[in-house]
Amino acid sequence: MLSLWPARWTVGPNARGVFVRIAWFDPYSGASGDMVLGALIDAGLSVDALRDVLEGLHLPGWRLSAEAAGQHGITGTRAIVAVDDDAPARDWAVIRDLLERATLPEPVRDGALAIFRALAEAEARVHGADVERVHFHEVGGVDAIIDIVGAAAGLYLLGVERVFSGPPALGRGFAQSQHGTIPIPAPATAELLARAGAPSIDADVQAELLTPTGAAILTTLAEFERPLFRTTAVGSGFGQRQLPWPNALRVWLGDLPDADSATEEPAADSELLLEVNIDDMNPEFYELLIERLFGAGALDVFLTPIVMKRGRPATKLSVITGADRRREIEETLFENSSTFGVRATRVERTKTDRSWVTVATRWGDVRLKLK
The missing domain is CATH 3.30.70.1380 (Transcriptional regulatory protein pf0864 domain like)
Structure with missing residues (x-):
């Protein structure tokens, strides 16, 4: 949903007037933070440019790389975020301070803050805690911070102005967390979907397909519909798990006619x-x-x-x-x-739009109206 994200992300370096650059995610196998990064990189995002933006976090102990990946005859990219050690749990106030002090482009900072704020509110609802005192465990580590800020930075670098998504697949069963055994989807994931009114689909597999990080990125930045647009690039970001199908998140980049453009029609x-x-x-x-x-x-x-x-x-x-x-x-x-x-x-x-010009003739200057 776009309640926490600008309706028009016009400050991207590739923003144009007549068409709006969009990204449409196809989470048929769920989504996670590293799958989002892999999909954007596979669609044309420069890893070096992404690293340069992430350096603005002034956060030590991480390395970002990408490798070719594939399953079931389909190829794509796997993003790898390596960290030196596991950081202690960070609460929302610590992460907010980290992002506010970072030297990031404003849309990237605003997007990352919105995603973490949504996570904090979902965790507070699940655990009955004050949102300011919510502790992030899995999503408070350096790798999760890189995933979330990287997703916002990747969309910015690709010039994306609006984000859309199909319904994410959830998976079934149980998973282990810092709080013990929890059902799939995780309570925070379910709360994020509920708060956004987002659709979802079932997947007949005993695995967590949609992680809280992936859910937070999609429900915060995306509108859950597929508009009619002109496709310019497609990327696939692969996860680590082996499934009966290609375990990837696809992203479609394209151009959507800008209904607000004054040059689109008279x-x-x-x-x-x-x-x-x-x-x-x-x-x-x-x-x-x-x-x-x-x-x-x-x-x-x-x-x-x-x-x-x-x-x-x-x-x-x-x-x-x-x-x-x-x-x-x-x-x-x-x-x-x-x-x-x-x-x-x-x-x-x-x-139609019109303008006046002065044309020099043998009889003197003549003003003409052009359309």
Whole structure:
């Protein structure tokens, strides 16, 4: 969901106007932090560029690498985060301070903070604890911090502005944690899915497919739908576990038409069409009337010859104006013409972008309007 993430991530280095760069995750085999990194790297993310951003954490004792991986004839990338030792459990306040002091691009810091905040709130709900005193065990280690910050950094470096996801597979059975034996999906994972209103699918395998880290990344950053978009790259990030199918998370990068772009299609303005039929006024008066209508705020004024009942020739005067100028236009018509009434119809006026240029000719400079 995007409640904790900017609706439009426009500060990425590859952001464009007409199309929005998106990432759509296909977690048919679940998701974990290292699978997210592997998928992004396989889709074109530079490992060196990712390391450079992660150095801004000023966190010692980690190494990031990537290797080719494959299962069942499908190849991809496995991301490897190696740490020197296991760090003690960190609470939410410690991780928040770490991220706030880090020299990271603002979208990366905001994204990582949002993911960890979602994890803290889910853990607090599961354990009945104050969110400020929640201790992260598995997800508080250096490797998990690299996974989460790396996911936000990878999306940023790829210029992704919006994130989408399919329903993640969960798995079944039980797993061991710092608190003992817990069901699959882990309580924190289930809480994250519930808080986001995220869909999920079952997988007939005794294994944890969707980890709390993977769930936090997807439920915080992604909208759970598949939009119609133009695919530009696909990557597969492999996990460690061997399954009856390729144990990978796929990511599709692509371009989504930007509905907010002013250049995508001509703008349509809602206006009013005010009309009167006149058969008893000297035609010489129309020039002054039209001048005064434009002075009152008319966008356009035009005359149309018409034939009224009993074959009487007449003129239809049409005025296009904004709704905010209706009163002034009607008063101008009543005061400067012989009409007793005005018809009003709401219309849409579609217009293209236009600009003025000056062209030098043999007769002097001429101003032209271009579209």
